[in-house]
Amino acid sequence: MKIATILGTRPEIIKMAPIIDEISKRNINQIVLHTGQHYDKEMSDNFFSDLEIQNPDYNIHVGSGTHGKQTGLMMKGIEEVLMDEKPDIVLVQGDTNAVLAGALVASKLHIAIGHVEAGLRSFDMTMPEEVNRRACDVTSTMYFIPTEESAINLLAEGFSHKNLIITGNTVVDACFRHLEIAKKRGFEEESIKKLNIENMENILTLTMHRAENVDDKQRITNIIEALKELNDVDIIFPIHPRTKNTLQKFGLFDELNNLEHVHIIKPLGYLDFLLLTSKSTLILTDSGGLQEEAITLNVPALTLRYNTERPETVTAGGNILVGSDKERIIKYTHKILNDKEFSDKMKNAINPYGQGESAKLTVDAIEDYYKKGLLDIKAPENIMISxxxxxxxxxxxxxxxxxxxxxxxxxxxxxxxxxxxxxxxxxxxxxxxxxxxxxxx
Structure with a gap:
């Protein structure tokens, strides 16, 4: 059996690391293809060495571009590799353009597709991620699903439960595995070392990158107005390059940077960021993956969105949707900081994504499908039964x-x-x- 894994962004690499590691431990033939979708040097170069997994066998260096251009270039590069390598199954993770490109190419080549983190739905079709994850699910053969709630999304869309495998989420595997590495080495990035966070009483870690926030001047202004009033907490903001450019365009960057309690630093490597998350009092984010990491690390999360494809984190009690509503951001931040009972309840929310066995369950299922011949994609030979x-x-x-x-x-x-x-x-x-x-x- 040969397994091909397609990766495009930092979250994909992080979440697929435990699966790549598990495949290697079992001596299964595998290839790793990196699309190069994350083109910023600070956010890409050290992922594989940091996570102690093999370097990609192929990198097609797509870089930035419009959705159409980027996806098209990915499809061209991926097709060439898959036609040459002829894997039995292609694994894609999540909802990026790399996922869309990999799924479309593999399906046209009649190669089985395994969608890791399948079934998530925000029900917001203005989000490119929602389009990508839905299109991928239409083409997939195996669905590796984090929770029963996500599985029910697929059942409601008519998918057979026989192909739905509830594995939990590999983010749990990744957090447990990688936090130990991070603790051993400590912080490496100078900008986070200089902050001396060990002497900070309360830390709010902030991330913003989604277009619906950073490209909307009213929304981003509301968020910054809230940050101004949260002067009883140290706000650490590893800023995404795109977010920085947009803030500068709107004339808001200096205003934020001049706040004494706000510490804007350059993007952190994954291990540094994971260690920062583990030391945070709370997280303020519009990231999907960070909602999962926060509940795994028992850190309360406030999400700068009005919907989420991770509703289990909200239902469990570890995450609250605050959108760009200034008053909600301030209210719940202060409640977490000052109401110990409320804060403890969020910290102790039961993790809906499992206990760290997702990679094992995923590879177990792939081996079982392979042995049963279920990865063979063939045209039906029988007349459709009514x-x-x-x-x-x-x-x-x-x-x-x-x-x-x-x-x-x-x-x-x-x-x-x-x-x-x-x-x-x-x-x-x-x-x-x-x-x-x-x-x-």
Missing amino acids: FKREMMCVNENIDVKTFEKEKNALIHMVFDGEKMRFPREDLNLNGKIISMDIFER
Whole structure:
């Protein structure tokens, strides 16, 4: 078996590191392809050595550009590699342009696709990430899903539960693995060393990069107005190059930089940033991945968005959506700083993304599919069998696997009277309402 992993951005590299490591431990043939989507030298060069994983076998150096240009160049480079290497499965992670390009190319070449972190939905189609993740899910063969809630998103869209594998999120594996490396070496970036954060009583780590915030002058102004009033906490802001340029264009950068309690530093390497996160009192962010890392590291998070494809963090109680609302940002920051009971409740929120076994479960599933011949993508040989769709209430003690076998059916949704349930094979259906396809025998 040969596995190809396509990476494009820092979060992809971070989250795929445990899987790449697990594949290597099992001596499975693998290739790693880096699209070079992150073109800023400060944010890209040391990822692989920092995480102690193999350097990419291929780097197609796409760099910056419009979505169309960048995705097109990626597709061209990826296609050349996949046609030459002929892997059995292509792994992509998340929702970037590299994910979209890799999924489209592999599907056209009839190569199986494994989508790591599948099923996330913000339901905001103005976000390019939402378009990318949805398009990838349409083309995928295997879906490695962080939570049952994300799995139910896919069930609602008509995907078969037989291809949905709930693994937890590799961000947990990555945090546990990489924080130990970070603690051993300490901070390396001079700008964070100079801050002497060990003597800071409370640290708010801030990240902003999403277009809906930084490109909207009213939103970014509201956020900065909130930051001005949060002078009872040290705000550390490793600034994204694009965010800095936009703030300068709006004439807001100097205003923010001149605040005594705000410490603007250049982007940190992953390990330095992970160590900073672990030492923070709270996180203020519009990043998706950081919402996951915060709850994994027991750090309360306030998210500068009005929706999130990580709703489990909100439901669990470790994350609050504040948007660009100045009053909400100030209110919840002060509540975390001054209300110990409230803060402890957020810190102790149960992590919905598992306990750090995602990489193992992912590679276990791939090996199982390979042994069963389920990675072979072939045109159907049989005439389509007709089917009908039904809903019913089940009134017998029977599990999903047995029910589907006896009825020649595929269960899509299960409702237990309170919430939707994922149709695991051993789930007892007695008293539950199901929707299903029944196939003609």
